[in-house]
Amino acid sequence: GAVVSQHPSWVICKSGTSVKIECRSLDFQATTMFWYRQFPKQSLMLMATSNEGSKATYEQGVEKDKFLINHASLTLSTLTVTSAHPEDSSFYICSAKRDSYLFSGNTIYFGEGSWLTVV
Amino acid sequence: GIQVEQSPPDLILQEGANSTLRCNFSDSVNNLQWFHQNPWGQLINLFYIPSGTKQNGRLSATTVATERYSLLYISSSQTTDSGVYFCAVGTGGFKTIFGAGTRLFVKA
Numbered sequence: 001g002a003v004v005s006q007h008p009s010w011v012i013c014k015s016g017t018s019v020k021i022e023c024r025s026l027d028f029q030a031t032t033m034f035w036y037r038q039f040p041k042q043s044l045m046l047m048a049t050s051n052e053g054s055k056a057t058y059e060q061g062v063e064k065d066k067f068l069i070n071h072a073s074l075t076l077s078t079l080t081v082t083s084a085h086p087e088d089s090s091f092y093i094c095s096a097k098r099d100s101y102l103f104s105g106n107t108i109y110f111g112e113g114s115w116l117t118v119v
Numbered sequence: 120g121i122q123v124e125q126s127p128p129d130l131i132l133q134e135g136a137n138s139t140l141r142c143n144f145s146d147s148v149n150n151l152q153w154f155h156q157n158p159w160g161q162l163i164n165l166f167y168i169p170s171g172t173k174q175n176g177r178l179s180a181t182t183v184a185t186e187r188y189s190l191l192y193i194s195s196s197q198t199t200d201s202g203v204y205f206c207a208v209g210t211g212g213f214k215t216i217f218g219a220g221t222r223l224f225v226k227a
Binding site: 041046093095097109 | 150152154160161162164167205207209213214215216217218219220222
C-alpha cells in the first residue's frame with residue numbers, strides 16, 4: 001500500500017536554531033504534499049500546500065519565513081522551522097497526494113508525524 | 120472554506136458498549152476519511168468513505184453525501200479503542216480539512 005514516511009519522529013532543538021523535517025512518499029509520486037500542525041489536545045491545522053517545483057501555498061496566519069517548505073522532487077517535501085522558539089513546539093504531520101489519474105479511491109496518505117520540542 | 124463538525128466532543132464508554140460518532144460537513148466533498156489517533160500521535164486510517172457504507176470488524180462507517188454527514192459506529196468497544204477519532208474531508212483542491220475530533224475513553 002501507499003506509504004508516507006516522516007523523519008525525524010522526535011526532535012529536540014535549542015531556541016534560535018533551525019530544524020528540518022522530511023516527508024517522503026516511499027512507493028508513489030506526489031506532486032502535491034501538505035503540512036499540518038497539531039497543538040496538544042487540538043485538531044490538525046493545515047499549514048501549507050507543497051507543490052513540486054514551485055513555491056508552497058501557505059494558509060492564512062502561517063509565517064512563510066518561519067516555516068520554509070521545499071518540494072524538490074516528486075517524493076520529498078521538507079519543512080524547516082527557522083529560528084525555533086518554544087512556542088514552535090508541536091506535532092507536525094504531512095500528507096501526500098498520489099499522482100495517478102488511473103487510480104480510483106483514496107489518494108491522500110498521511111505520515112507518522114514528527115514531535116518537535118524547542119528548549 | 121468548508122466546515123467540519125464532529126460530535127460528541129468527548130465520550131466515555133464502558134467496555135463492551137456501542138457508540139456512534141458523527142461528522143457533519145458544510146459543502147460537497149470528494150474525499151472523506153475517518154482516523155484514529157493513538158497516544159503517540161500516529162494517525163491510523165480507518166475508512167476512506169466519501170459515500171456509502173463500509174465495515175471492518177467492529178467498526179463500520181456510513182456517509183450520506185447528499186445530506187453532508189458521516190457516521191462511525193464502534194461496536195463492543197474495547198479499552199484499546201480509546202483515543203481521538205477524526206473525520207477529515209477533502210474538496211476539489213485536495214486539501215484535507217480535519218474536524219475537531221471526538222475524544223473517546225473506554226473504561227475496563
